Amino acid sequence: MAQRWGITIPLPERPLAEQRELIAALPDLGYTDVWSAEGGAADAFTPLALAATWAPELRLGTAIVPVYTRGPATLAMSAATLAAAAPGRFALGVGTSSDVIVGKWNGIPFEEPYKRVRDTVRFLRAAWTGQKVTERYDTFEVRGFTAGLVPDQPPPILIAALRPGMLRLAGREGDGAIINWLSAEDVRTVVPHVQQGGTGKEVAARIFVMPDxxxxxxxxxxxxxxxxxxxxxxxxxxxxxxxxxxxxxxxxxxxxxxxxxxxxxxxxxxxxxxxxxGPAGYCRERVQQYVDNGVTTPVLALSAPGDPAEAIRALGLR
Structure with a gap:
């Protein structure tokens, strides 16, 4: 059985301010992680900051923060703040996002996505040492940034990846990969590219689920x-x-x-x-197939309309 069992927050169909009770109950239902998603709704960090206080047993993760839509220093500060608030319980997931979100919605050129992710990861690692960073990267330049808040435990960095180049980057320069929109069988094709970067890499998969x-x-x-x-x-x-x-x-x-x-x-x-x-029991078995094929952190994304409370209980491991 999966050692980790995550779920995407904010939960659907309920205002964020009214989710405290549901999120606080997650550990007792067998959930170990909550992961945020930043697209066109909530930002990545606010729901996790709330969850950090509502359910301090849970691990927190972003899946993902786009590397274009926050400046490198702002991203470093946002992640360091959450890492300091939840020591040892936060993982930063970054990725390119898409040309729609980056270009059409935010007016930022969606250029050289592979290099932008690589450069951002390298900058974050340097910034979290607390040393002054003055560096010209391929896709941006940082001059004289020194982090005023350095987390005692810098968060692991996971890279959202789809095809081989980014998957290998996730294994080589990241602490693992975040994968999305694939079948349990596809995991066998994807994970070996991440594992080329070394053993022990985390593979978090966002899995869309509609129980019952x-x-x-x-x-x-x-x-x-x-x-x-x-x-x-x-x-x-x-x-x-x-x-x-x-x-x-x-x-x-x-x-x-x-x-x-x-x-x-x-x-x-x-x-x-x-x-x-399908039935909740079948859904749990199907998610377990992702784990059996190489996913280390399944992250359920509830995708059906209606109050999420029953689906959360039905999919829980306890």
């Missing part, structure tokens, strides 16, 4: 999620690399602007591979 939801309803929700994500260029390239040719009709319809046809073109078996749904 009627199959047609779950697949309808999942199809909308798949079209929203897997038509983004970085995710399309990822699934092309994985050999998921069964998505070709969906991609073609999307390119023609035929949204309904794109939804209908996604085969049920692809939906079932990428989004875990």
């Amino acid at each position: 939801v009627e199959p047609d309803t779950a697949r309808g929700i999942a199809r909308r999620m798949i079209t929203a994500y897997l038509n983004v260029p970085v995710y399309r390239a990822f699934h092309e690399w994985l050999g998921r040719e069964r998505l070709e009709p969906m991609w073609a319809a999307w390119e023609r602007g035929e949204r309904k046809e794109a939804l209908a073109a996604i085969p049920d078996e692809v939906v079932d591979e990428l989004v875990v749904h």
Whole structure:
């Protein structure tokens, strides 16, 4: 059985200020981790800061903070602050995010993503020593930054990765990888690239889960999620690399602007591979398959509408 059992926060369908009771109950239900996601809703750090006080037993992680949307020094300070508030319980996950979030939403050029992630990781490690950093990296320059808050235990850095280059970077310069939007079987293809960087690397996987939801309803929700994500260029390239040719009709319809046809073109078996749904017991078994194939930290992302309390209880390990 998985040694770690994480869940994504903030939880859906409930205001953040009203989530204290649910998050405080997570350890008693067998959850060990909470991981934030920063896209178009909550930021990455505020929910974790609340969870650090609401449930001090939990490990905290970001999955992920984009390396473009905060300046390097600001990112170093934000992460150091949370690491100081929750010593030994925080892991920083960073990644490129996407051209949509970085470029279209934030007006920042989405350029040289591999180098930007590499440079950010190198800068963070230097900054957390407390020494003055003056360095010209390939993608940015830092002149004279000295961290005023240096955590006693610098957080491990995990890198969000999809294809081989970034996966190997995660294993070589990071403390592990964060993976996303893949099946349990795909994990066998992905993890060896991370392990090239050495043994003991963490692999956290964000897994979309809908327990006890009627199959047609779950697949309808999942199809909308798949079209929203897997038509983004970085995710399309990822699934092309994985050999998921069964998505070709969906991609073609999307390119023609035929949204309904794109939804209908996604085969049920692809939906079932990428989004875990069914009875809660089956969902736990399916997540365990990710662990058996190389994931060290499964992070459940509740994806069905409705109050999350019942789903949290149903998926708990206790």
